[in-house]
Amino acid sequence: MKSRKDTRSRILDVAEALFSEHGLERVSVRDITKKARVNLAAINYHFGTKEDLIAAVIERQVQPVNDARLAALEELQATAGKRGPKLESILEAFIRPAVQSCADSAVEQTRCSKFFGRCLSEPSPEVENLLKKLFEPLVDRMGEALKRALPRLSRTDIFWRMKFTYGALHHWLLTKDKWLPDWVEDADLEEQVQKLIAFAAAGFRAA
Amino acid sequence: MKSRKDTRSRILDVAEALFSEHGLERVSVRDITKKARVNLAAINYHFGTKEDLIAAVIERQVQPVNDARLAALEELQATAGKRGPKLESILEAFIRPAVQSCADSAVEQTRCSKFFGRCLSEPSPEVENLLKKLFEPLVDRMGEALKRALPRLSRTDIFWRMKFTYGALHHWLLTKDKWLPDWVEDADLEEQVQKLIAFAAAGFRAA
DNA sequence: CGCGATTTCATACAAACGTTTGAAACGGAT
DNA sequence: ATCCGTTTCAAACGTTTGTATGAAATCGCG
Numbered sequence: 001m002k003s004r005k006d007t008r009s010r011i012l013d014v015a016e017a018l019f020s021e022h023g024l025e026r027v028s029v030r031d032i033t034k035k036a037r038v039n040l041a042a043i044n045y046h047f048g049t050k051e052d053l054i055a056a057v058i059e060r061q062v063q064p065v066n067d068a069r070l071a072a073l074e075e076l077q078a079t080a081g082k083r084g085p086k087l088e089s090i091l092e093a094f095i096r097p098a099v100q101s102c103a104d105s106a107v108e109q110t111r112c113s114k115f116f117g118r119c120l121s122e123p124s125p126e127v128e129n130l131l132k133k134l135f136e137p138l139v140d141r142m143g144e145a146l147k148r149a150l151p152r153l154s155r156t157d158i159f160w161r162m163k164f165t166y167g168a169l170h171h172w173l174l175t176k177d178k179w180l181p182d183w184v185e186d187a188d189l190e191e192q193v194q195k196l197i198a199f200a201a202a203g204f205r206a207a
Numbered sequence: 208m209k210s211r212k213d214t215r216s217r218i219l220d221v222a223e224a225l226f227s228e229h230g231l232e233r234v235s236v237r238d239i240t241k242k243a244r245v246n247l248a249a250i251n252y253h254f255g256t257k258e259d260l261i262a263a264v265i266e267r268q269v270q271p272v273n274d275a276r277l278a279a280l281e282e283l284q285a286t287a288g289k290r291g292p293k294l295e296s297i298l299e300a301f302i303r304p305a306v307q308s309c310a311d312s313a314v315e316q317t318r319c320s321k322f323f324g325r326c327l328s329e330p331s332p333e334v335e336n337l338l339k340k341l342f343e344p345l346v347d348r349m350g351e352a353l354k355r356a357l358p359r360l361s362r363t364d365i366f367w368r369m370k371f372t373y374g375a376l377h378h379w380l381l382t383k384d385k386w387l388p389d390w391v392e393d394a395d396l397e398e399q400v401q402k403l404i405a406f407a408a409a410g411f412r413a414a
Numbered sequence: 415c416g417c418g419a420t421t422t423c424a425t426a427c428a429a430a431c432g433t434t435t436g437a438a439a440c441g442g443a444t
Numbered sequence: 445a446t447c448c449g450t451t452t453c454a455a456a457c458g459t460t461t462g463t464a465t466g467a468a469a470t471c472g473c474g
């Protein structure tokens with residue numbers, strides 16, 4: 001019972017890293033098993049199919065981030081006044097866990113960000129449904145909180161602006177270390193987070 | 208000389224459609240040749256490798272959009288006062304051509320949008336370099352125009368906010384017809400364009 | 415220890431992949 | 445009609461893919 005979890009989680013780690021770096025489709029089960037130094041059959045034994053492995057990696061990556069988002073949101077609402085939490089705080093509750101989860105993986109800061117971004121454009125129907133399942137509750141709660149912070153905005157407007165914010169966040173995570181002109185002052189991560197929050201907050205407050 | 212262009216462009220059309228729908232990696236040359244009703248070897252004959260075909264599709268899709276963006280930008284600057292074009296106009300010059308190119312393809316409105324979004328997360332180094340080449344001049348010109356419209360903003364800030372806007376645009380294009388809650392009022396395309404422009408403009412104007 | 419269940423292993427399989435080949439069909443110019 | 449360059453074709457190539465198999469190894473437990 002010891003080495004099972006060892007193999008299983010080693011596969012998950014390596015798969016996450018490789019998927020992040022090269023995309024879900026370009027990585028073969030052989031690439032994973034070789035780098036994880038486990039037998040080729042281990043993936044099918046532990047996860048079933050490659051698709052199931054992908055789902056497991058996504059779930060392990062996305063679930064805690066969205067849980068953290070929901071937790072941050074609840075804490076905000078618990079400590080907020082009768083008018084609910086401030087817009088910037090809500091956006092931070094949404095943005096920071098995604099960024100944080102990257103910093104946590106220590107070894108390679110960009111890994112999670114990249115993987116995070118990848119998921120969104122992988123068109124396999126299974127992945128799509130999984131993502132829908134993982135994000136639906138979050139979208140609902142975020143929508144409620146934002147509606148309270150911006151009562152003049154319609155639910156539809158909030159929905160679209162959430163989508164815009166979402167896109168900004170993920171495109172930033174996916175490409176923030178790429179195509180950087182040399183004249184860009186090397187802003188650290190925290191600074192960029194603040195810039196994004198300010199940008200989205202202003203966008204939400206647009207007339 | 209007649210049927211050559213016929214075959215070539217039929218391959219390009221089908222490839223664009225299939226890549227958009229299923230992603231660059233999940234579509235095989237056999238899928239393309241079968242749907243285009245051309246011989247299997249036609250792709251290698253006309254384009255070289257599959258990678259070269261991908262590059263050709265991307266170039267055919269992205270180049271005219273970016274050309275239209277640059278043209279719109281130049282026209283704006285020609286007719287603008289001494290303070291340069293308005294922020295909203297600059298953003299519209301950036302956003303609308305991408306949307307327009309989708310509407311143009313008539314048959315399937317979502318096709319281009321999807322393909323557009325796909326390119327960004329396909330990590331092949333060749334694709335990356337091609338995209339860099341295709342976007343670099345646009346990023347430069349946009350940066351200049353925005354710097355004139357927002358003189359108080361640093362070039363770095365403009366760069367990041369352009370990235371955010373870019374992400375919002377492409378994520379919207381990629382997912383606007385997906386995961387739509389039933390309570391979202393069916394806003395038409397033009398309305399959504401205006402929402403995005405307003406959102407980004409406010410974001411750019413943030414303190 | 416010895417037994418039953420779990421995990422690892424080397425190997426094999428069929429299918430799908432991108433690409434190549436050489437001959438056949440075609441086009442327009444002479 | 446003949447010729448030459450271009451384009452199409454059916455067939456095959458060697459890899460690589462995801463998955464399956466059955467035996468060996470390893471484990472916890474009585």
